[in-house]
Amino acid sequence: MGMITINGTKIRELRKSKEMSIKALADELGKSSSTIGMYERGERSPNFETLFRLAHFFSVDVDYFFNEMDVMSENYELLSDEYAHYKKQVLERSKGICELCGNNAPFHVDGQPYLEFFVLETKQEHLSPTEKMVAVCPNCLKKLQILKLPGEIIFLKNKARNN
Structure with a gap:
């Protein structure tokens, strides 16, 4: 599967709620800081595997990252x-x-x-x-x-x- 579209601000909110820097989250996921920044700004979307890893790391369901209007x-x-x-x-x-x-x-x-x-x-x-x-x-x-x-x-x- 290719890229998917998510609400990147939700990644930022979760990261900040854990008082993490972009670099700390990037290290946790094995990604670059710039990649995490692009996810958060909505300039890039994670692949399926990374989305699962984000959901697991933040203890949320994958659905959390989608806007309600994106459900369809x-x-x-x-x-x-x-x-x-x-x-x-x-x-x-x-x-x-x-x-x-x-x-x-x-x-x-x-x-x-x-x-x-x-x-x-x-x-x-x-x-x-x-x-x-x-x-x-x-x-x-x-x-x-x-x-x-x-x-x-x-x-x-x-x-x-x-x-």
């Missing part, structure tokens, strides 16, 4: 379709079981087990999006977002890559 745009539909495809693959891999705690999904929605999706931070560019994403129950998602326990992250990375 072609770019958003393409992103949603691709994201849905990856989510479906990860959910199939999990077989309805949280990939962290091993419990069944807490409930079902429209006949499908309800699990959240967590994007694993990695600098390994060769991995597919499904090797960087896991399906977890809502409790484990919050635990991952807040505590960020290294042992659990390593466990999930190995699980995602070996399935």
Whole structure:
């Protein structure tokens, strides 16, 4: 997938809320400071992979970066379709079981087990999006977002890559 159009001011707001410099965010994402500045000014948009990394780093859903009026745009539909495809693959891999705690999904929605999706931070560019994403129950998602326990992250990375 090519570039997508997002609201770059939301990146700036999140970065400033963490009291981060552009350089610190660039280092975190493996990008140049000028690239991050262009994202924030709307002069350039991140690719799909970078958008996932931004969402993971700031603990927000990918949808956060889009304006409400963008929801019906072609770019958003393409992103949603691709994201849905990856989510479906990860959910199939999990077989309805949280990939962290091993419990069944807490409930079902429209006949499908309800699990959240967590994007694993990695600098390994060769991995597919499904090797960087896991399906977890809502409790484990919050635990991952807040505590960020290294042992659990390593466990999930190995699980995602070996399935």
